[in-house]
Amino acid sequence: MNARRRSWLVEAGFSLAMLAYPRAFRRRFGGEMKDDFRQSPVGTLRTVRTLGTLSLNGLAERWSAIVRWSFFPNFTPHLYASSGRHFMFWDSFRADLRYAIRQAIQAPLYTALAIVALALGIGANSAIFTVVQGVLLKPLPYQDPGQLVMVWSHNTKEGKPENPISPANFVDLRDESGGFAALQGYYSFVGNTQIVIDGPPEIAVTSVVTPGMFALLGRTAMLGRTLVTGDPAGLVVLSEGYWQRRFGGDPNIVTRQVTLDGQPATVIGVMPPDFVFPYKGMLGPTGFTRNITVDAWTAMELSGPRMTDASGRFVRNVHYLAAVGRLKPGTSVEQARAGLAAIAARLEQAYPDTNAGWTTTVAPLHDQVVGGVRPALIILLAGVAVILLMACVNVANLVLARSVSRQKELAVRAALGASRWRMIQQALTESLLLATAGAVVGLLVVRWGVQGLVALAPANLPRLQEVAPDGTVLLVTLGLALVTGVFVGVMPALFAGRADVRHALQEGGRGAIGSRARHQLRSALVIAEIALAVVLTVGAGLLLRSFTSVMMIDPGFKPDNLLTLQMSIPYRLTTADARRVYYAQLFERLESLPGVTSTGGTTRIPLGSTNVTTSVQVQGQDVPVSALPEVEFRRAMHDYFETMGIPLRRGRGFTASDGAAALPVVIINEAMARRIFGQQDPIGQHIRTGPNPTGPWSTVIGVIGDIRHAGLEAEPAPELYVNYLQNPPVNPFIAIRTTTDPAALADLVRAEAKSFDPTLAIYDIRTMQQIRSESVAERRFLLLLIGAFGVLALLLSAIGVYGVMALVVSERTQEVGVRLALGAAPAEVLGMIVRQAATLAGLGAGAGLVLAALLAPMMASQLFRVPAMDPITFVLVPILLVGVATIAALVPGRRAMRIEPVRAMNPQ
Template identity: 40%
Template sequence: MDHFLQDARYALRVLRKSPGFALAAILALALGIGANSAVFSVVNGVLLRPMPFAEPERLVRLFGNFHGMGLERISVSVLEYRDYREVTRTLESVAAYIQTDMTLTGQDVPERLRAVASSASLLSTLGVVPMMGRTFSEEEETQGRNRVVLLTHRLWRGRFGASPEILGKTLTLDGEPFTVVGVLPSGFEYPAQTDLYVPFAPTPDMVDPGARGRRFLNVVARVKPGVFVEAAQRDMDRVAALFAETHPERYPQRVGWAISVVSMEEQTVGGVRSTLWVLLAAVGCVLLIACTNVANLLLARAAARGREISIRAALGAGRGRLVTQFLTESLVLSLAGGALGLLLAMWGMDALLALVGDGLPRAAEVRLDGRVVLFTGTLSVLTGLLFGLAPALQASRADLHGAMREGARGTGGRASGRMRSVLVVSQVALALVLLVGAGLFLRSFLALQGEDAGFEPRGVLTARVSLPQERYGEPSKRAAVMQEFLTRVRSVPGVESAGLASLLPLTGRSDWSFDVEGRVQDPSDPPRPAVEYRAVSSGYHKALRIPLLRGRMLEDSDGFDAPHAVVFSEAAARITFPGEEAVGKRIRLRGQGPDAPWATVVGVVKDTKEWGLDQPARPVAYFSLTQRNPMGAYLVVRTRQGAGALLASLQAELRVVDRNLPLYDVAPMEAVVDGSVSQRRFSMLLLGLFAGVAVVLASLGIYGVIAYTVTQRTRELGIRMALGARQADVLGLMVGQGMRMTLLGVGLGLVLALGLGRLLSALLFGVKAHDPVTFAGVAVLLAGVALVASWLPARRAAKVDPALTLRSE
């Protein structure tokens, strides 16, 4: 320990004598270590940190599937959920919930809160105990007894000032009194951004035998101790077969009915796991490039300290002692870089989260904790050893006679030069790999941005309005208030067109199957793919500029008492009526009972992207919103004026209709589209940033090696020019040295990039992982940057005055 402290003090004295060198090395390391710490903090919070539940590895999600109809991981009906609780053998507990919204009134301004209606078993299944109060009881899962509410810790602190007297208080939610029975612990919000929980109390029509097909519940379960997901899946395969046997009319063999068991972790973060690991690997490459730069600086510095090293060796310092001293200097640099990098990581982590927005699951759990600090410290030590070992071993080979003889020039010898060249080649190779990845992600994102969504988002403002069940339980009343609000919105100055929809494109899915009038499904026929169900008002297609192809749009005349109407998308018309004209045909949604009305296809519109810009256009059936009467809808308004001025007018019109209804989730449609590609933008920007840093570091490495070579070979170059060499010859000599290293690095990098292409293929859209344009463009770009980095010091070499050089020697 005494030797280490002595070496550390000596290292600090040496570094103080070379502040420029120390600053350059520390900044390079801080950049690399800080970037790694920031990305690791995201990986840690999203992928590595256990989910905030008791024994989260035992939690699973249950989904239904109709593989034959293209329906994967769909919701569960109330009857299916109850069967799961009765007949499974591997599940310890099963819970259900549905996400909704509730309006808190009784204050100055009504506030829309994100709510979860859950079974009483949800919290016990998740292993969560209220911080205050109690959970729901099974008796409260019935209509009339479900007027109790649990608050999240965030809502309790932010809305009610963390008052300990909140228990027993009455809140007015959707116009009805709810008694607060508990407050949940800090950090628990499932699903994310939930404000409060109320009991899920099924209505009689949800438990009717004909309602088995009404699927809207999310189901989470806890497997028994010692049971793995694979065993639970086999058990649910048995349950699925039992359903098909007992209800053959609901689960015929041709529809490919199955039940999926997915771990809670996989369901939550599976979609971003590959992307985050790729980004962590990319930022690791940036750190390696920074290390090679610092190693090159240390090699050059060690060459300049050859006389000092030889004197220390002559005075009795062994090679091991010299290596220890140089490694200590490296560790001092890396620890200083790590400390600064940790500060950069704190800023970088916030920037990363702001960049990805709401597209990152578990983003609220990302923070700078002890694990991130430990990672940074460990990385700093390993980095110091990594970039310090080779220079230390090279410098410790003390040649007493050679150093004394050549000390004035500080030559590092051929071995040192070869080592610096190898490091530069490695830098270029790693930079090219990052550039290829960034180029592929950029081309993929541009291809995604160029996709035709089927609608025009520019100039459209969206918002949501929901109607409480207690005051708007009658369908005719819902239809009247929605139509009145829409009429008022259309009268607002600056509004070109407006409409309502049960769901916006790119915000979710709502699959449904239906029957065609006069067509009997043969059991041997393949099942017809399900369509996306949308309830929309007149003006919806006009506001989004979805073109009409045949027939007519939905109109205000398709009212509550009028014959039911539906508009098909191209894909829906094609798969439902192949080779036929869809307009004039009639369909009826399944699961609505035998008295459900037939709807006439009155028009066909252009296909739109509903699940994502990177997904094929889904078949969509647009039913009249007035006739279907959902409890809430999205407002879409095409306007010629700014969103801020328009929003105030829209809120004023809604208050005229009902002063207790808030307008919420207000966003331009362009923001909705941007949000659907936020993860891809996040990956592209970060990888592009890392690649840019890598190119800068690699070019600095090339510049440094050539500049150092020029300094070392000044006498040689002077002699060459004295013997007749032209400036162009010297320039070509030095540039050629830099370009040879570059081309070797480019070749090695291309081989590495080709090998890694398969890992990126699943993350790309519209471009192949081995895209020749990207590979060629990146190689040319990197070669051009390297040419400039080589030319700058080479030009200085070409201006050497032979007479002055020989006189100085």
């Protein structure tokens, strides 16, 4: 029987797999195995499997050979006995390892310093990587998440690519889209829902989804069932967290009856703990909600007054839905995008009144969820990598300093015949041992660091609860240790390999020979270190400058001495009259509290809530429905503007006389006045909201100053306020202006509300300063970390400079002694040392500036009102660095001043 020849690819694969085996084994059995392999059955999958098993077996054989050779060299005569040379590597490795451990123990301080530096560097990197992995890399907790895309409406007139979808457009997109296996919708916001379980009403955060959403996401319940297509309203699925927290993990939760927003509902299931829907990034575009951890999901019914108009047709001009689609296998995002755009174009033709200028946006779901934080996390990753580099440079410096004291030993080894490669191998073994120890300690840093990061990170960072170290992180840590070990080892090792035997042995006190190269190397390391520190500190400086410019923005109201809360009034207050009376009494009670100067309320609190918009018609301006401008819509309650400190620019504010029976009136902000009325006087103009041809006209009675609603950095948008007396809300935010610390008043306010009405649900009590601070949490998080990296970088570079200058002083003791003996002033000596340090620092700072200038544009997305090449930062940072380096050089410099000439010249 003749062995078949396989294709060259398979043969190459076989040879590659055989490399896994020890050489002796390969020589002995390789030929036979090759013949066998050629005779074995053909088939791609089978071949791949065979090669896989072959190489795994090879590695196992190699490992057992190492173990046997290292620990039982004479136990049995074996295959490898005669080819000992092959194992020279492992033999010497064992010796090197023993030697390295002995060395490490002999110099505990040096070892501890090196391990701590590496542990911090490696650990910090792995910790940040853990966050990046959990947030950016891990697939979303849905089945085949790569097929999922987010669908928005795109309002081209207003330039809003991620606008919610109207019910009618959603139904059309769903029914006509060809590229999707399924398209399901949900409310583009999560809502606070009043839930009655067994006592007074409470608040649960709910998401309303089309019942087929769970099947589309490919997730099932851990208890009971999910919603399925065709389910009616009145069914509720709980999150695992809410089920544990509120129901104590009751195993009989399914079929439990509760009341949701006054309607009876049945619990049908509990989702697994890792299920999250929707993510923050999947909510509507404007504004943000404080709490988006959903407690429960309820079914959306595509019917009823919210969905359909008086004639029973789906509403096309009110946008509040978002949609997730699952692509058919083989359909690309591009194809799906084109498909939906074609439908949107048809709808534009068919319904020009409502759809002109509207198209669709399709984005991969993963991008939608994490896209916003990607730049910040990438910057963090880059920053922490710089820290590791600096730690490496520092340890390399340490190793180098130590190699000075070990120069003789190395020279002896070389004289005894150690090859250059053997010396490098020895040095590498040592640095790898250090790095491995650093990595092991670093794992502790990872553990605590990740906990710290998660605690420190803004609560609205997407997927934060999914961050946890795992196998990948372990692998990355080990990989980092390997790279670090080689990096740290190579430079001193190269130097060790260059040690000059004769001179080192002859040398007496000072390191004349080899020290020149060593100095250059160490100086280069310090320059590199300072350059890296400049890069990090410039980054931190730019972020700090951006942060302060954000915090200096005037939000348009006075956030000091302001307490806010949200409430949900009881369902028994079904009529507007009942609510008016209720609110009037409540505001009176709150204003009677000591320390309260005024109160008010609104339906959307700035910087801390979502947003809602409406289109506006102006009497006398004849515009088609599709061209009506969109403005933000709120109700003002009681003394809202006065309480918030929002200035009235023109006209008057709301008064009690603007009540239910009075003519409808509105107040607008300056942005709206500019946008709608231009140069005209807005006071006395008549407008009405929505494309509502029959509604009553409202009179504009006042203009207030602009406020920042969606965030401090977001430009003020046109706003329209109506008086709450003309339609009292049920879920308002309340603002209370105080004369003292508002936080101290929280308990009093809560108690007063409870005594006023025990069934009144009050939640989210926060001071306005707190809301303002939380609205910049992401920016602060990035600043804190990069700032910490910057401080660490300064410290590391100071240590580096100190180390080098200390060495310089100790090596130049003789020379300095001579100078002093010849009459040099001690101050001159100090100046000489400090000048040398400053020169190094200056070179490093120069290189760092160039590097920083190249890298700064990467941070553009995180900067605010600060150019990437901000002159202040670029001037101050190098001065700071040179200053730090100079101070670090003072200590060795002072030592040089005190050198006694006589001692210095007679070292022995």
